[in-house]
Amino acid sequence: MNLTQTVTQVLAILVLASDIALVASLLLFLFVARGKLSKLVKFPVFSSIARNARILAFVVALVSMLGSLFYSDIAGFEPCKLCWYQRIVMYPMVLLLGLAIAKTDKKNIIDYCLGLSGIGAIIATYHYWLQRGGNEFIPCSTVGYSVSCAKTFDMSYGYITIPFMALTAFLLIFSAMMLSRSYQRN
Template sequence: MSKPAQSNDALNLRLYFAWVVAIAATLGSLFFSEILGFEPCKLCWVQRIFMYPLVIILGIACFRNDRSISIYTLPLTIIGGSVSIIHYSEQKLGLFGGICRSGIPCSGEYIDWFGFITIPFLALLAFVLITVVLLIDLRKFRR
């Protein structure tokens, strides 16, 4: 029995939302580094490694209306989000005693909007938004 068209449209909107978030995060990171000249630290690079492929994978999923994409992309979002948490904890709390021992320090803050919004926080927000949308899709797809 096929699902009603409305649920397929909602699924597609969720996929498109996740894709747009991944695009915004990617363009944002490129803006900070290439336009504003903020050099990324090692943890920033790791977060990029997990975010950038999402633009391509989620884009393909949107155009193919691929409902199984969550299974393939959730590991990227969860690992990337975990790195963002570690990075943000290093910046704000110094929990990891200087993870980046050479090059750009991971504890450095190029931006600090409202006392808590930093670049790793923005990356974490993007990973969380994408993860939540993908989990909703996964749950609805399995019903």
């Protein structure tokens, strides 16, 4: 197994575990907390996540940034136009969250990260949809020097591609920030 395969396998395992956690959290939110975040943050695991949301989101954003740089600069995967848009949204969160941790800014960072991760999740969803054979709503022109947005470099577990990894990261950050906001209000 070469370095690219090893990194992809490690990231795919992290994404799979994160997806399981996101689905379990959503089910708890809908059926146990009955759609109220204030009830969900009373569970010890969720209150712990809420208290440490900035650190969790920083780690997710940092791993996402390093992963994208690995794929483009070391593995040699040329980023497409949508990949660049996702990077434009993800990379600032590393800086913003790092500064928020250093300055212990708990309030303002939540709104910024919710906005950025929400936009990123929309772009990543559209990108993943294109990879799975969906039709383009918005053209992803290759302008002669970049790869097609529909190109799949690797797929793990039958569904995890690079845009899906990004989608999971954006959803993790969004969820952590929502829990943090609800926790601060209670």
